[in-house]
Amino acid sequence: MAEHEESSGGVPPLDEEAAWAAIVAGYGQEPPDPPGARPFRPIENLMLPEEDVQPEPPAAPAAPTAPLGSSVVFAPGVGLGPRDHAPAEPKDDDPAGGASDEGHFVPPEPELPPADTTAKFAWLAVVGGPVLLLLAVLLQWDMTWWLTTLGIGGFLGGFATLVARMSGDTDDGDDDPGRGAVV
Numbered sequence: 185m186a187e188h189e190e191s192s193g194g195v196p197p198l199d200e201e202a203a204w205a206a207i208v209a210g211y212g213q214e215p216p217d218p219p220g221a222r223p224f225r226p227i228e229n230l231m232l233p234e235e236d237v238q239p240e241p242p243a244a245p246a247a248p249t250a251p252l253g254s255s256v257v258f259a260p261g262v263g264l265g266p267r268d269h270a271p272a273e274p275k276d277d278d279p280a281g282g283a284s285d286e287g288h289f290v291p292p293e294p295e296l297p298p299a300d301t302t303a304k305f306a307w308l309a310v311v312g313g314p315v316l317l318l319l320a321v322l323l324q325w326d327m328t329w330w331l332t333t334l335g336i337g338g339f340l341g342g343f344a345t346l347v348a349r350m351s352g353d354t355d356d357g358d359d360d361p362g363r364g365a366v367v
Contacts, residue, residue, distance in 0.1 A: 302345065302349070303346070303349065305342070305345075306341075306342040306343075306345040306346045306349070307342065307346070308342070309338040309339065309341055309342025309345075310338075310339055310342035310343050310346065312338060313334070313335045313336065313337070313338035313339030313340075313342065314335065314339055316331070316334060316335045316338070317331075317332075317335035317336070320335070
């Protein structure tokens with residue numbers, strides 16, 4: 185390393201080699217407590233005033249009556265929480281023999297409307313135009329006028345076709361749906 189010159193103000197330069205050697209030598213060691221630091225207090229003594237805390241040797245921890253940090257208090261005699269609920273057992277007088285499918289619903293497969301040829305080509309243009317341009321960039325093709333026109337024009341034409349074919353009729357059949365609420 186290059187020798188550093190003494191900086192203005194009379195401060196000697198930092199010896200980087202010695203600083204790194206000190207860091208490496210102290211790696212993994214617990215740093216000493218700063219002067220005036222208080223000793224560690226166990227959790228049982230945290231609520232006591234400072235002068236009442238007596239340093240004690242660690243003893244076997246007693247089983248707590250309630251978990252630490254618990255703020256939910258139930259009425260006397262109530263020991264179950266909301267997550268301790270178990271479903272009721274099926275009754276023997278169930279006509280299905282305890283294996284009823286009540287509440288079990290299997291939704292039917294949705295029926296998609298049939299797509300006509302114009303809509304299929306419009307979607308092909310909307311998706312295919314940007315894909316064509318992306319392929320041209322990735323494969324480093326020459327960006328000719330017909331390639332650009334096909335990509336951008338296909339996207340814009342397909343999008344315009346899809347928007348123009350959207351159904352604009354309403355369920356009510358009102359002539360002026362923008363009048364707001366009518367009583």
